[in-house]
Amino acid sequence: MPMKSSDTRWGSVIKWLHWLMALGILGNGVLGLVMVDMSRGMDKLNTFAIHKSIGLTVLALLILRVCWRLYDRAPRDEPMPRWQSLAAHATHGVLYLFMLALPLSGWIYNSANGNPLQWFKQFNLPALMGKNEDLAEIASETHEALFWILIVVLVAHVGGALVHHWLERDNTLLRMLPFARLRARKTGENP
Amino acid sequence: MKSIVCLLASCVLCSAAFAADYQVEKGSTLGFSSTFQGERFNGSFTRFEAQIRYDAANIEASKFDVSIDLASASTGDKDRDDTLPGSEFFNVAKFPSAHFVTRQFKRNGEQVIAEGTLTLKGIDKPVDLQVTFVPKEGGATLDVTTVLKRLDFDVGSGEYADTSTIGNEVEVKAHLELGAKP
Numbered sequence: 001m002p003m004k005s006s007d008t009r010w011g012s013v014i015k016w017l018h019w020l021m022a023l024g025i026l027g028n029g030v031l032g033l034v035m036v037d038m039s040r041g042m043d044k045l046n047t048f049a050i051h052k053s054i055g056l057t058v059l060a061l062l063i064l065r066v067c068w069r070l071y072d073r074a075p076r077d078e079p080m081p082r083w084q085s086l087a088a089h090a091t092h093g094v095l096y097l098f099m100l101a102l103p104l105s106g107w108i109y110n111s112a113n114g115n116p117l118q119w120f121k122q123f124n125l126p127a128l129m130g131k132n133e134d135l136a137e138i139a140s141e142t143h144e145a146l147f148w149i150l151i152v153v154l155v156a157h158v159g160g161a162l163v164h165h166w167l168e169r170d171n172t173l174l175r176m177l178p179f180a181r182l183r184a185r186k187t188g189e190n191p
Numbered sequence: 192m193k194s195i196v197c198l199l200a201s202c203v204l205c206s207a208a209f210a211a212d213y214q215v216e217k218g219s220t221l222g223f224s225s226t227f228q229g230e231r232f233n234g235s236f237t238r239f240e241a242q243i244r245y246d247a248a249n250i251e252a253s254k255f256d257v258s259i260d261l262a263s264a265s266t267g268d269k270d271r272d273d274t275l276p277g278s279e280f281f282n283v284a285k286f287p288s289a290h291f292v293t294r295q296f297k298r299n300g301e302q303v304i305a306e307g308t309l310t311l312k313g314i315d316k317p318v319d320l321q322v323t324f325v326p327k328e329g330g331a332t333l334d335v336t337t338v339l340k341r342l343d344f345d346v347g348s349g350e351y352a353d354t355s356t357i358g359n360e361v362e363v364k365a366h367l368e369l370g371a372k373p
Contacts, residue, residue: 049356118228
């Protein structure tokens with residue numbers, strides 16, 4: 001599997017980043033929803049610590065991914081109506097913004113709340129600002145609101161991919177899956 | 192022989208008489224610091240009482256006796272401050288105060304060491320304080336520091352005993368403004 005993307009399919013680097021980040025984002029969403037209702041104790045502290053560590057990891061992977069996207073090409077869009085193509089690209093843009101805004105709002109909340117920030121017990125990262133209760137509350141609410149909006153955008157993203165896969169029967173999903181064999185292009189189209 | 196014993200005894204009495212008793216005045220602090228998730232935090236006890244007798248010329252005649260109201264621990268974090276009085280940490284309901292009393296004073300070069308016993312959460316352990324005593328007009332300042340291991344005193348027991356999250360070592364620092372007892 002080539003590392004770099006081709007005209008028709010994504011390279012292995014982007015596939016890895018895409019699916020790792022998908023796993024991280026969904027896992028962290030579940031952790032986030034569970035941890036806030038846990039009773040006070042070490043389990044809660046550790047669950048928060050893991051949530052923060054995963055969030056930081058997603059943020060680091062996002063930076064890698066943006067760098068790689070700037071360096072590597074993207075495959076050409078599968079044949080589709082212009083509105084679908086525009087909608088898909090707009091959704092991707094919004095997803096990138098959210099992948100940045102979610103960890104950042106969490107980091108701001110953590111800083112303003114005066115909590116430590118440690119990555120999987122390995123090293124600590126600095127607070128972005130001093131303790132500030134008002135800001136902490138705003139950041140906390142923003143963090144949660146962004147998550148729920150992200151879920152809506154993800155439904156559109158996943159829904160779009162599945163429509164292309166099952167209804168349009170094109171390669172939109174397959175070219176992002178590892179080890180998938182691409183479908184032959186519809187006749188009358190240039191590769 | 193008898194006269195020598197008398198002489199020694201009177202020396203001890205004399206030196207005890209010269210050792211000054213002090214009272215703790217405003218501006219005194221009793222702080223502690225440890226780590227949580229790799230980050231240092233500072234706390235303090237806002238209520239404590241200390242009987243301080245000190246004689247720089249004859250340190251053996253000195254004595255510290257300190258009682259600390261454990262419910263007065265404050266670290267600037269609400270969750271943490273709500274957790275500290277609980278049974279896993281100080282267990283304030285059963286052990287409202289900690290007590291430190293010196294056994295003897297020693298010199299290690301220039302450094303004065305106060306060897307004593309700390310009773311915390313019903314556990315007695317020897318604790319040595321590094322003592323810096325600076326006389327001033329009408330009194331003195333006294334700075335003491337030591338490093339304790341919280342698990343020696345069962346502070347943060349059960350699930351909280353995990354030292355990869357909550358550091359075992361706790362630095363204790365006190366700064367006392369002392370006034371001569373009237």
